[in-house]
Amino acid sequence: MESSLTTDREKFIDAGNRLIDFPAEEADSEAAPALETLDTGMVSAEIVQKVEAAMSEAEKPENGPIGQEEKSAIEMLKKNLCQFEADGAVTSLIILARKAKRENQKLIIGLETDWIPGMEVKGNLQKKAMTALMKEIYSIGKAVKSMGLDNVKVIHGRGSYLAHSLIKAAKNSHTDMRNIVVMASKYAIEKSIGFRAFREADEKNRPFLTGIDPVELVKLYEEFGESVSKQLHIKLASLLYMTLEVAAGKEPPEAPWIHYDRARRILILVPSAKPMDYQALQDTYKAELAALAAA
Numbered sequence: 001m002e003s004s005l006t007t008d009r010e011k012f013i014d015a016g017n018r019l020i021d022f023p024a025e026e027a028d029s030e031a032a033p034a035l036e037t038l039d040t041g042m043v044s045a046e047i048v049q050k051v052e053a054a055m056s057e058a059e060k061p062e063n064g065p066i067g068q069e070e071k072s073a074i075e076m077l078k079k080n081l082c083q084f085e086a087d088g089a090v091t092s093l094i095i096l097a098r099k100a101k102r103e104n105q106k107l108i109i110g111l112e113t114d115w116i117p118g119m120e121v122k123g124n125l126q127k128k129a130m131t132a133l134m135k136e137i138y139s140i141g142k143a144v145k146s147m148g149l150d151n152v153k154v155i156h157g158r159g160s161y162l163a164h165s166l167i168k169a170a171k172n173s174h175t176d177m178r179n180i181v182v183m184a185s186k187y188a189i190e191k192s193i194g195f196r197a198f199r200e201a202d203e204k205n206r207p208f209l210t211g212i213d214p215v216e217l218v219k220l221y222e223e224f225g226e227s228v229s230k231q232l233h234i235k236l237a238s239l240l241y242m243t244l245e246v247a248a249g250k251e252p253p254e255a256p257w258i259h260y261d262r263a264r265r266i267l268i269l270v271p272s273a274k275p276m277d278y279q280a281l282q283d284t285y286k287a288e289l290a291a292l293a294a295a
Helices: 002-024 044-058 068-102 125-138 140-147 159-172 186-190 215-224 236-247 278-294
Strands: 107-111 152-156 180-185 208-212 231-233 258-261 266-269 274-276
Touching: 002 044, 002 068, 044 068, 044 236, 068 107, 068 140, 068 236, 068 278, 107 159, 125 140, 125 152, 125 231, 125 236, 125 278, 140 152, 152 159, 159 180, 159 186, 180 186, 180 236, 186 208, 186 266, 208 236, 215 231, 231 278, 236 266, 274 278
Parallel strands: 107 152, 107 180, 180 208, 208 266
Antiparallel strands: 231 274, 258 266
């Protein structure tokens, strides 16, 4: 399984780099930075972003006709964008779970989704569209059980209750803080009393914490609300995937919406979202679910 994931990742990156080489000579100097060469050390979200930029550049009419090789590369890349990210996350999950297993400990993953705007609104369309994907995310540990890594525990909860549940699970399984990964709201991570023990953990025993700042999402939700034609594509899976990859040792991309305190092992993400038709949103989440299930 692991070698297969690695091979597929290398094939995707190779195809991306071939595509990047195609319009490079025609691209103007302003576009050039978005077309830098991909490498395996990048987190999957960064690679996907650069691949999408390369595909957009290659398909510009002013760059001339696209050859069959480029067409094939674009077709393959578009088909595998979701799968590439999911596979990258599972590879990182393997690394983290294996490390904990060597220490006879659990890999405990804590998730809080209160930061998603409108989730408490009765009949919320976002929640309906995302429910199946969220269930798959909560059972992500099953992806590595076939490798004998049966030590992944995912806990979903709210704020201080989540912190309490994580501490209890760690105590019961004799798991150190360093084998805990959390993705929750920025407020919970940085301000809540429940997470104080995580923030103040000993330097050699710090958990990995990702805080989601929903300020941009809230602005969009306040503008569009429950509009069927303007539902937000909140990249819950991608945010978790980046969390797992950085926790496993990769460097996050340099971007205004990403802030990483390496010493404290705290990653703060300020995501935005693309408004789309509700049916398109459902289809997008279904594709992400299928990719995670197949990883």
